[in-house]
Amino acid sequence: MPANSFSLLSTEPSSSGVVTLIWNELCAEAVAAVEIDSAVTRSMNSAVLYHASFAQALAHRIALKLASPELDQDELLALICQTFLNEPGILAKAAADLVAVKERDPSNSETLTPFLYFKGFLALQGQRIAHWMWNNGRVHLARHIQSRISEVFGVDIHPAAQMGKGIMLDHGSGLVIGETAVVEDNVSILQNVTLGGTGKETGDRHPKIRQGALIGAGAKILGNIEIGIGAKVGAGSVVVTPVADYTSVVGVPARPVGSTHATMPGLTMDQTLYEPEYII
Template identity: 70%
Template sequence: MTGTESNVVFFPIEDAARGVVAGLWQTLREEAAAAVQRDPALGRAMNSAVLMHASFGHALSHRLAIKLADHDVDRDELLALIYGAYSDKPGLLGAAAADLQAVKDRDPSNGEVLTPFLYFKGFSALQAYRVGHWLWTMGRRHLARHIQSRISEAFAIDIHPAAVMGRGIMLDHGSGLVIGETAVVEDDVSILQNVTLGGTGKQTGDRHPKVRRGALIGAGAKILGNIEVGVGAKIGAGSVVLAPVAPYTSVVGVPARPVGKPHTALPGVTMDQSLSEPEYII
């Protein structure tokens, strides 16, 4: 069964992203159809999540609405809300496509777009945040906070709707991730689980980290305060970062200190967590 929706809403897409979104949508449909062929028990699930929908925007809207619906704001209300965001901001679907492609390219456990679209909570949480951020910028602060709360409850990921997130971002696993109000995460960044981009607890105003393009943040790292993590920087797992990190520099430890240079210019893209110049101090 591969029917399409009636009364289809057509979402605008940036010219630069139009072909990417169309190609990704075609791949997503092919992978869903192949999954049904391999296991017919998935027929209803794949039809509901992918095959019945007319576009990537419709499928993603329905997926998010189902995940985030609750007694206070039901699925149909959320669907209308997400449709509104995608209709008003053409860049949202291009960003979602870039995020989904990033997961496919960077996660060694996954070689397709279907699995992260359906099951990876880091991807879903990031797309739900984008809707919440749209609401925040529109002045609809309490509804944005509702979306933030539902993301936290559904995915164990807390991203303030005022934070600024680029595209091509991978939130790997995602559990325990916290991103504060004035944080900035630029394009092509990868962040693993239990990471905090937080304040120091004593400041107001602009108080959260600025993570520049292509950085890689390892599991359990805590980056605190209005400090910059430079382009292509790498933060080792479990590190506590309290000072700026220079571009193309690897830091580890508590507190974190420089220990070498990444093997590649953008470790957030390559996911290379090794060091070219290891240094050991007992």
């Protein structure tokens, strides 16, 4: 690793206030964890407290998780550091993702827990790095990172997929997102979801998930179709036609249920579908 690539991140490259807030929370929660249980001292020091910035801590965490004999931790860390220095906006998106998990996941009230352990969060940050590499001509490195994310976390997001900020990939297991998919800001997606194509067609062939949508567990959304702003897709549904804004759909094939709503379920995590027999 170039001697200064990691040290350059000691000064936070992102000017986002959310990054500063998240970093302060991570440090405070890591200190509190050590005070409660000294057995976690080494892990908290390694993951958070020995670092000078959110950028350093996140780069270290991803490199630790995705290292392999083919691309060891130091080599991968250098690549991640270079990516953050070239595109500090990735850090602001990662911080927004942590806020999303803290606010939306009823099983978690911390910033530290998803940063350390939640595979949906960690997989998404790895994809952000692979996406930058894909767009800058480093296709095989991007493919390598995609493969490692799939192996380690059970999440397969193509490096070319466009992912917004404030995204929660709840559990993450079994998630597949295709090459030309778009997932906008403030979307929540549960486990075993597929945003896929419909066959061997080429070109723009994957779904577009608009802001504030909520995609239930096991849903399959296929083809170049739009899932509208604030839409809900029920668990196990197969969606092959567009879903209008603020509309709930369920079934195989999916059909609208109930009346339209005026909220962003991707933020509220309201999983009711406005008909008593259905729930996401």
